[in-house]
Amino acid sequence: MKGIELCKRFHFEFVEPLLSNHFPDLRYSSSLIGPGSEVLGYDTEMSTDHDWGPRVVLFLQANDMYLVNSISQVLQTNRPREFYGYTVDLNQTIMTTLAQFLESKLATDFEKGPELLDWLTFPSQVLAEIVGGEVFRDDAGHLAAIRKQLHYYPHDIWLYIMASVWNRIGQEEHLVLRAGYVGDELGSSIIGSRIVKDIMDLCFLMERQYAPYPKWFGTAFKKLDCANELLPLLSNVQSALTWRERGTALCKAYESIARMHNRLGISEVMPEQASPFYNRPYKVIQGGAFANAIAAQITDPLIRRLSQKRLIGGIDQISDNTDFKFINLWHAVEHSGERNTVRALYNKILE
Template identity: 65%
Template structure:
């Protein structure tokens, strides 16, 4: 059996099985068919190893909300006609989801996207989830609704984008001298751990600079290698990771800082910043002064809510606040039962703004 990438396999599944069957039994049905949402194949990172679980020919079918009575009927039609195998791969119809687009998006984002999204909404959306919605492939879209939503979520609004970049620069500014201070007193392990945190921040910053949603840890490095900056930056970041002494770590970090400062200036979103590292007060530690760069970026923010938030604290979005997998998915399992359906993280932001 020859391995077929998931997006291609699902494309064939739609056009060779799903669409002909639905057209025959439900000829007037208007729907969308796509491969989006969870799964390595959605982002194109699946390999032969991926096929050992939760993988196979599948699609998501999106009907109109008023057609919800047909969800089960269509599923049973697909199930009763499905082959045991498709191009040699087992068919499990439980992986083919039939729902409405609003229900799917509410489950993923915890927000009603038929209404205008607020700034605070964007700060609660994990980049991985946004990547799952705009990634993958659409095989049919009779109403155009799915295409419009994917366009709407294609990337962060300008002021959210600026705020997220400022938040990462601020994180770098808070810890860049700690890498060197801990190493200076002989704590090489502690220095290495902090350096790794900064490497991750630099990588996340590069995703933002190139306006790409960063995936979750399994594919983080793989996706980073596809960025334009990776050719220059990857060898430098590897040097940070393998450095055995804080001085070697500092040398590599300085190269990385100066490169991302250079990339920042190319964007033209602030007045030109100094691309050269400087000393941290009178200490023998070289830094890029990330917090000052963060402050420069926030001056370009016009959104009143985000401007008010940045005056309180440059905390960023959910991806900057935590890397806890369950908390990142908080929108999918927590919504208060009041009319605004505010999730827990949004309540935190609102408390900060009081």
């Protein structure tokens, strides 16, 4: 049984009947969101060896949080040893408020609403965990409202991140060929792999899907509409033994994503054919031109100014370091309201 189905049954067959009986006036939300391969539907039998099993995330109203111990006691008293053959560990069932949960995951106060710059500090994996999974009960509708709000990036943030990824491609597309030209096939291969990752990131963006973290990145990519066309091309880049083969494979992938870009209709029509890099014996797609064409469509004054200063993208483009992206970087000074380290970086650029 997939984890999300197991947790749904756990809610409807165990949690909800107990809460309805012992706390009939309680208004709450119950869901399976947050960390866990089962939230995105990627769990397998191997996933069951740790941090997996019947569980839910319960969201209480702030004025009902005093009931946490009482609810825990009721659940613990009535807990079966097993549920559909899986051990019941109530330590995996979380009780919190929606505001506390969001602050712990995204380090921002959603009662005030995130500002546009805040979106650049949200890892796409965390956003996927919040809008993924399933909601089993939502009495006040607040959880559904938040999931709708976070469903995808605001338009100008989407444009900014997409322009930034095109800019990354433009900065390195000639390097994969230049390295190979001087006999550095290993270096060329490494740069080629970096560009493959950028192309895949761009595909998630163009199809308006949050990209998961590395373990599920390729699995999720296979589900994109563009995967049938691009997977063979990107695989050819990865398996190429010479820089010329690598360059030829990359050009086919470039031309595919250029066509995807034009189908979006978000900028002037861009060239869909790779062209020479100056007078050198290799071709590129001129990623910087795509970046500039997209950035020109940004209308928010702050994000537009940021794009004119630096197209560095969001936190996923700045770093792939797990500790950097997923620890709570907010300053823990009580009542300080200070922005996090990543937000400070954007503010510095805007100075």
